[in-house]
Amino acid sequence: MQSGIEKGLKQLINPKNSMHSRRRLIYYTIIATSLLWISGTVLFIFLDDIEVTVAVKRKLAEDISSFSNEAESFKKLNDKILGKDRFNIKSKEKDIVNILSKEDLNIINSNLGAIRFANYEHKLVKRDPNLPGELGHGVTVGSSEKEKEKEGYDKHAFNQLVSDKISIHRSLEDYRNDKCKAKKYPVTLPTTSIIICFHNEAWSTLLRTVHSAINRTPPEYLSEIILVDDSSTRDELKQRLDDYIANLKIVRIVRLKERQGLIRARLEGAKVANGDVLTFLDAHCECTLGWVEPLLAKIKESRTNVVMPVIDEISETNFHYNAVPEPFQRGVFKWRLEFTWRPIPQYEEQRRKDDADGIRTPVMAGGLFSIDREYFYELGSYDTGMDIWGGENIEISFRIWMCGGSIEMLPCSRVGHVFRPRFPYTFPNRKGKDGDVVSRNLMRVADVWMDDYGKHFYNIRFDLKRKIHDDVKERTKLRDKLQCKSFKWYLDNVYPELEIPDDNYIANGEVRNPETGICLDTLGKQDGAPLGLYVCHGQGGNQYFTLNSKGELKSEDNCLDYNKHELYIRECDGLGLNQKWLYEKNRIRNERFNVCLQIKSKTYVSVGPCIGSKLQEWVFNKIDDMAR
Numbered sequence: 001m002q003s004g005i006e007k008g009l010k011q012l013i014n015p016k017n018s019m020h021s022r023r024r025l026i027y028y029t030i031i032a033t034s035l036l037w038i039s040g041t042v043l044f045i046f047l048d049d050i051e052v053t054v055a056v057k058r059k060l061a062e063d064i065s066s067f068s069n070e071a072e073s074f075k076k077l078n079d080k081i082l083g084k085d086r087f088n089i090k091s092k093e094k095d096i097v098n099i100l101s102k103e104d105l106n107i108i109n110s111n112l113g114a115i116r117f118a119n120y121e122h123k124l125v126k127r128d129p130n131l132p133g134e135l136g137h138g139v140t141v142g143s144s145e146k147e148k149e150k151e152g153y154d155k156h157a158f159n160q161l162v163s164d165k166i167s168i169h170r171s172l173e174d175y176r177n178d179k180c181k182a183k184k185y186p187v188t189l190p191t192t193s194i195i196i197c198f199h200n201e202a203w204s205t206l207l208r209t210v211h212s213a214i215n216r217t218p219p220e221y222l223s224e225i226i227l228v229d230d231s232s233t234r235d236e237l238k239q240r241l242d243d244y245i246a247n248l249k250i251v252r253i254v255r256l257k258e259r260q261g262l263i264r265a266r267l268e269g270a271k272v273a274n275g276d277v278l279t280f281l282d283a284h285c286e287c288t289l290g291w292v293e294p295l296l297a298k299i300k301e302s303r304t305n306v307v308m309p310v311i312d313e314i315s316e317t318n319f320h321y322n323a324v325p326e327p328f329q330r331g332v333f334k335w336r337l338e339f340t341w342r343p344i345p346q347y348e349e350q351r352r353k354d355d356a357d358g359i360r361t362p363v364m365a366g367g368l369f370s371i372d373r374e375y376f377y378e379l380g381s382y383d384t385g386m387d388i389w390g391g392e393n394i395e396i397s398f399r400i401w402m403c404g405g406s407i408e409m410l411p412c413s414r415v416g417h418v419f420r421p422r423f424p425y426t427f428p429n430r431k432g433k434d435g436d437v438v439s440r441n442l443m444r445v446a447d448v449w450m451d452d453y454g455k456h457f458y459n460i461r462f463d464l465k466r467k468i469h470d471d472v473k474e475r476t477k478l479r480d481k482l483q484c485k486s487f488k489w490y491l492d493n494v495y496p497e498l499e500i501p502d503d504n505y506i507a508n509g510e511v512r513n514p515e516t517g518i519c520l521d522t523l524g525k526q527d528g529a530p531l532g533l534y535v536c537h538g539q540g541g542n543q544y545f546t547l548n549s550k551g552e553l554k555s556e557d558n559c560l561d562y563n564k565h566e567l568y569i570r571e572c573d574g575l576g577l578n579q580k581w582l583y584e585k586n587r588i589r590n591e592r593f594n595v596c597l598q599i600k601s602k603t604y605v606s607v608g609p610c611i612g613s614k615l616q617e618w619v620f621n622k623i624d625d626m627a628r
């Protein structure tokens with residue numbers, strides 16, 4: 001028997017076999033060469049993508065995450081899939097099998113569970129920490145530049161000179177708490193369009209907003225940045241801005257020919273947005289590390305989640321980035337429908353699992369939030385009957401909660417904002433309407449959303465009872481169509497700590513001294529401030545008081561308190577002692593100490609022995625009896 005080896009040797013030596021193998025070698029060479037050419041061409045075509053992938057990978061090298069270049073391929077696959085739920089792939093798997101190959105599906109499946117830290121900086125530029133404003137530090141101006149500084153303030157209501165000295169790429173610190181730093185997010189998140197509306201914004205604040213968003217938003221989640229110019233008049237915001245953003249590629253600009261105001265400007269921006277999510281930012285913000293992932297992840301959980309970042313304060317005087325300390329406060333309103341911040345109530349803290357968990361918020365501040373794009377429209381976008389600014393945040397907040405959605409502030413997402421002490425621009429009037437834009441907007445909110453509770457708004461704003469109400473049929477129709485819940489449901493479930501004013505008051509209105517025409521006035525102060533006086537203005541608000549059946553003299557939820565030494569507005573104690581007032585013969589008398597309220601000076605009220613002087617006379621005026 002020949003061994004196998006011998007057989008093989010014989011074949012090799014055999015000239016006929018040797019001819020065969022030589023030919024085979026040539027075939028192989030031809031095939032190998034063509035394969036090399038093909039793969040070379042493919043490599044060349046996809047070179048750009050590979051570069052991106054490599055760059056992204058390098059940036060994320062320190063992440064102990066499963067993020068890989070598969071995420072990039074996954075994103076490309078996503079683009080193949082059309083339809084609104086393209087990120088809920090599991091539920092749609094059947095529909096997409098036809099579009100995608102088996103390998104495609106493998107990539108998707110391996111990415112479904114992939115998570116990573118929110119630690120992205122697109123350009124981790126090593127910046128000199130000694131440059132002005134780096135790491136979020138403030139900047140002060142020398143005395144030689146004080147005049148220039150004042151000029152900037154006058155124009156923008158913030159220190160433009162300081163802002164201009166700080167790089168539009170300045171670095172910030174990581175302001176998140178430890179739970180947030182450790183939190184991981186799905187690799188596949190919805191994409192977002194960032195919409196920034198502006199009117200005569202300063203160049204440096206606008207561009208710092210843009211660059212902080214680009215630098216700190218992973219490119220796979222950033223659909224585009226849309227700037228909406230609400231007909232600015234400053235030169236640098238025209239051609240120069242066009243030229244500048246042309247180089248950024250990802251930024252587009254929408255120019256409005258006529259001044260439209262924030263509400264309509266945002267809608268114009270939303271119209272051209274392509275992202276799954278709309279993120280609205282003010283034009284003087286700075287996004288921080290990991291700001292976008294929490295927002296997008298929460299919306300991925302449910303498209304009816306509307307989310308906002310924690311809004312940190314960038315000082316309007318020196319542009320220092322002040323991270324708001326914990327415990328955070330949440331957005332609420334009082335009956336005059338003004339937005340304000342209040343501590344998070346106990347029941348909400350108990351509901352939260354940990355410090356990274358969202359904070360359910362009755363109303364949002366309005367400037368900064370993210371919402372699923374299609375959900376935004378399903379829900380009726382904005383009330384276009386509202387003008388310019390003011391009340392639109394309350395309106396959309398009521399609508400979201402009452403019509404099946406929710407609003408959360410996410411502690412892991414932090415964005416800085418320059419709070420300006422005044423508006424650096426004027427509100428143009430709509431034809432045939434008066435200038436009180438905000439009040440008109442708020443009346444629409446009350447008329448559409450607040451059911452019988454609207455009366456509490458009109459009580460405190462009794463000046464508005466005289467005004468003609470807008471036709472709000474369109475919006476009440478929308479409320480019906482969306483089958484929204486009642487305002488009572490909202491109060492019971494979303495904002496139970498809001499005190500509902502007692503209907504059985506003895507007297508209410510402005511509290512006027514007929515002799516002088518001066519009224520009791522909180523002067524805008526709350527808890528623990530002396531009660532002031534001011535010329536009666538007939539617009540309620542700080543001059544609106546109720547004397548309820550318990551004898552409490554209240555301004556919103558505060559009570560007038562006299563403890564024998566001080567006459568202050570304080571938290572109501574319900575004891576019926578220091579806070580019990582009787583209204584008799586036009587005097588307001590404290591029963592416990594037997595003293596009467598009187599005018600002490602032009603600005604403050606005091607108490608004294610009840611002597612029946614004209615300075616102790618008080619009349620409660622309401623709109624019904626205020627024909628003057």
Ligand SMILES: [Mn+2]
Nearest residue numbers: 282283367418
């Ligand atoms: Mn702002």
